[in-house]
Amino acid sequence: MYRETGGPEVLRLVDRDPLVPGPGEVRVRIAVSGVNPTDGQARAGDGHAKTFPDVTPHHDGAGVIDAAGEGVDRSRIGERVWVFLAAAGRPTGTAAEFTVVPADQAVPLPGAAGFDVGAALGVPALTAHRALTVAEDGPGRLRPGALEGKVVLAAGGAGAVGHAVIQLARWAGATVIGTVSNAAKSVLATAAGAHHVVNYREGDPAAAIREIAPGGVDVVAEVALGANLALDFAVLRSRGTISVYANQGDRPVELDVRQHLVRNTRFQFIVLHTAGPRARSAAVEAVSDAVADGALPVGEAHGLPLLRFPLERTADAHRAVDGGAVGKVVVDVP
Template sequence: MKAIIYRDNGGTDVLQLLDRPVPAPGPGEVRVRIVVSGVNPTDWKTRSGATNPKQFDEVVPHLDGAGTIDAVGDGVDPGRVGQRVWVFMATAGRPTGTAAEFTVVPAEQAVPLPDAASFDLGASLGVPALTAHRALTVAEDGPQRLRPGALDGKVVLVAGGAGAVGHAAIQLARWAGATVISTISGPEKARLAAAAGAHHTVNYRDGDPAAAIRAIAPDGVDLVAEVALGANLALDLAVLRTRGTISTYANDGGKPVELDVRQNMMLNTRFQFLVLYTVGRQALTAAAEDVAAAVGAGALPVGAEHGLPLVRYPLERTADAHQAVQDGTVGKVLVDIT
């Protein structure tokens, strides 16, 4: 099979396209013939060594993808062969990701993909959708699972609604019944956030964004899905209601975070920091089930008309795909495998 591999941490030049043996599924595993692979920021950060040192002599990158199960290991229902699936967390503790014609994952990490859902959608789920689900289900008085009506009466602020996680957070929050506000940096990103389903967009670079958000939510927002905590903390606290939650999954820009302890005591602020690698099996399973339900309901479409442009590369240009994500390309970067 054709596969992208790297043997050393480094820049995009460490990625190589090579022939590799087709892997065999072990007990409890499935083999998936990958059609589309999704690229996330964590993929290039892992490759570069920015987050963790390389664990294996050779790695096939990419956590997410979509394709068809073509073989199963012992203990897995043989009827799953031929099933269309989306794959998540393929390289979590394993060396075989989705940047290859075949990958092997635990059966529960290959989630059925409805016939009406494209492989592009399947490859765009994974890290972004599961992260968004976690961000929306950690409030003290909020739901632990998402479904229509679960967030009725809640106001959710999504920072960076034009990003992949922000896009999924807008869609999931709206599907669950929340009023969704997204902060954006300009008209084009406002258009994307609105296309994703945000009821309101606020340009954080213009005027008084806190006043604009308070005009929409006079009692404050219940929950913030945050991508740049250091840069946005003052605004978040200015609009957060008492006992509200700030869920942060990144700190884009790298600005240090400084907390006014008394201010947060008086607000009874809840901060939830999250990363999927250590979130735990129970949370991942719940998120995958709820995301699958949202997909089945048609609530998570992708593409420019739905607020998430798709940027495509062939397998042999995976290095360019990594560079595009690293450079902050707007939209979801995909690698076509077959």
């Protein structure tokens, strides 16, 4: 937990009494906690107001429900679940032995899926679903065949969200292109399921993408809009969508409005916290179906290496994420 914002050094391991779930809540004994860039941003106070004296970080995790509050079916006790947005507007994130969340934010984890998969869902997978379902003529919820005939470009295909974009888009039937910066990341994007991978630092990436998709890309899931907008526009079809969930590098975005007017470009900016209950509910349902279908595996063989830290080294886990570690950083909770 942390009492003041700052670098990873503000994180402390403390003992406290187990949380008690209130009405409509469940308590989850956490097995694996997932770490995302937004967790570090909140800890650092970067655009996130600290509203509680003590904060336990991390939105995502997986474990077992061990207590249920009033109004929650007690048959859920003992259920394996994945947890999302645990620290959104609450001080009780998943970097702890126990967290308490609203019951609908603890989602049943199919028996074949391990806690590593569950901890890697949450922010990355739900954001990816949102990115793939905001097109004017696209589906509002993914399922097999929902993106049949569509071309999806996953910018930064070796990142956690890019990885989920590739997996979900392929599960939904799209042709998937990933862009990466080096050969090692190309291997990861291919392992995730991308049909084609383009190194944007070599040759003419726009020409390479246009060769794959002569009619243009339907949806771009964009992680660095300032750096990639020119490439996105060069490959986007008319009435195509650029779904923006980050601007890595913080390069200013220079927008030629006339070009995009003519193209009828749709820009959708995405933050999961404010996406609204309908979009989140559709994402949770679709992601759960994809997990049940075995479509969202993790690990290096599946394009998302896991970087593990014990709970007492959560600060080191944050340093890894802050430093741009490739793969999914997770914290094992004893």
